[in-house]
Amino acid sequence: MKEYFILQLLHKQFTGQLEEVDKSLLSDWVSQSPENKAFSDSILKIWQASANFAPPVSFENRTESALDRFRSAIRQEAITPATQESTILEQPTAKIRTLTPLKWISGIAASAIILLSAVFLLDKNSGDNSYASLATLSEQKQEIQLIDRSTVWVNEKSTVKYFDEVPSKERKVFLDGVAFFDVEKSDKPFVIETDNAVITVLGTKFNVNADKDGTTVMVKEGKVQLQPKLSNKHIILMENMTGIYEVDTKKLYRKQASSYKGDSWIRGGYSFEDDSLEDVFSVLENHYNVDIIIQNDDLKKCVFTSPVYQDSTLESVLDVMQLIYGFNYALKDGIYHIEGGSCS
Template sequence: MKNPYSDETFLARWLNNDLNDKEKAEFEKSKDYQKYITIIDKIDKLQSPNYNKKEVFNTIKNELQEKPKVRTFITRWTYGAAAALLALIGLFFFFDNTTTHATDYGEQITIELLDGSEVVLNSKSELKFKKSDWENQRKVTLVGEAFFKVKKGSNFVVETESGEVRVLGTQFNVNVQKDYFEVICSEGKVKAIGHNSTKEVILTKGKAFRVSDNIVENWETEITEPSWMSGETTFINTPLKQVIQSLENQFKISFDKKSINQDKRFTGSYNHNDIELALKTIFVPMEISYTFNNENHIVLVKE
């Protein structure tokens, strides 16, 4: 932005509320005014380290007064430097405010949120939320799978690329992959909304909801907590491609799947401690042979 002001310490004096009435009135009518107000509001609302914007600008002002010989040069760049400093600080804290938790292959972690709610994150999954917005909006973004124990309070939202879940206080599991969205309620009541489906459902204890390739499914279960938290992953009439994705996330392996029908359904479970046993448990009943092409790549062929 071009500097329309003759005084290079203009922004510093504005932050210190040292402008005279005429300067203040003219500045508030300018196009730049609202831009700086927006930046300052962002900084004030976000949780940031100990940073005193007035002190920084006072330092700039004092240095300018101590070095009058470079006044002509500073007049040209100070306005831009001050504006850039504000913008960079505002943008840094605006974007850096997001807290991210992620798991690796075969890893699980437990996360305590700001309100005391608890999230158990399954392997190769990611959870994000903004601390500054938490009091006004309890919202998290999930990639992968997680089990939630939500404290009662304001509306709690789990956003995913395939759908969202809204609750007040309950326990539930969410599993989201490409073209796949599954919610199982263990306690309380949740609303599940699939992005690729116009249907939304209210789930109570033991109710489950799934949207897979735009096909909506509902069923009931007696499971109170997901078995993956205890070292075993369980599937109920689940598309094979989701089962394979689970194996990849758990054991850090990949599959050649072009010779099989990944839309076939599987009901059963596999143990996290033994990859060979897991492969037998899933593929032998489905009459699919598996061959290790190398240590981490497996070729699947229909028998």
């Protein structure tokens, strides 16, 4: 009975569900004896090992025969083609154009080819309002003019779902990835929903970087509110402020920068002047829409000054920094891990 109870408390601790009242109960029990401590450590080891559970069956070997079954199933389905062409013709209002770096921000490229290769879908089923979606490919950026005359620049590998009719209440946009918003003033709030947070503004310019691990907002002008979805706390962000919400630690905080770099990816170029590596890496994350993890906390505080990098690849910039700071970097599961290194 007792053992079950302790196991349940430990599990709650591992999964962040331990209530305040039980915290001291558990820590008291653990510190009561070396045996208790050893017990709790061994359960943690088991829990950690269980994350890598590999079942004794191989589904890879079964894929070929399963594919035959799937093939015959889809051939039996009646095919009702809705071509991409007709989807575009139905798209009435929002203007989309492919961005060629450098030119498009000035609007010169306004006549660039529409919809070069973006996946573009209309979704008429989302409540009262009508939404359109845009997903960009690797190395592809898109500019969207919304019908309220707000502009959204969408970075590579990102998905935006946006209103394409005048909304009755709020102007709602969904984002997974990186986008810069220039929001036209209106009395209807402009709301951006990410996987884990909600951003509310009236009229302003700011960048959002959102994925399942968190949401980062960098404000260029005006006032922006950032609120995690599962919380009633929020923070207000002003000019040159960065607001960050981290899903795993549930931390919500803000930082003040001396200059604005949140839209570097739109222009294709960026430079650093005595910026901390922590800030440098968050600019790079935003610019290339990648995740970067710095293992070494000391490295975060080092300062970095650079020439202007124009249309450089991430690897070429990391290679330069690697020479200076002596860290190693590796791409693992889509995340760049920075290991070791020091300021000198």
